[in-house]
Amino acid sequence: MTALTLAQANTIAGAALEASQKAGYKPMAVVVLDASGHLKSAQREDEASMFRVDIATGKAWAAIGMGAASRVLGQRAKDNPNFFVSLAATAQGRFLPQTGAVLIKDSQGKVLGAVGASGGTGDEDEAICIAGVVAAGLQHG
Template identity: 45%
Template structure:
């Protein structure tokens, strides 16, 4: 497995922001972490709210730690609220 480079992380974040603009999403903040949970890049669109960087990093960290995307984590939170509360 190759290490995630800054160049690749920045490209991923830019592509995510472009996808957000395509669907007219609210202003986004994108955090890309390496497999150890360390921040590689963070991009915040103009107009994104104050806590978005911390939220983006937390979502990315949770996805890495649990090995599943944030949509599946949200489903887990609905089905197993005690487990998610224990993680918090």
């Protein structure tokens, strides 16, 4: 597999939102980016805040940009806050190292993109991202 397809991205987003609904979470937004950080799919549930897509994008963009799940980035930011503030400024505010995004990988471990969610707690956001990746038959990291 060489690139994340639109069908895979839509499967990830749809399955993530389905997992959110089954768990009874608040209305969510899910954004899937390709390996270059470009938008592949974005979905926002009815009644989700207007900020949700932007936040989900920032989480996914940080993950793909740094090659790590946003949970890991949040921990790194605690140890080196000045660097992460600089990253956010350099990225014109698109970089959010907050729990709620994971990398999307193929079966060989190649990074295909990232998925981010916003609307619940960081743990809830991350859980639905993982559910979406797994539903698409891919791996997360």
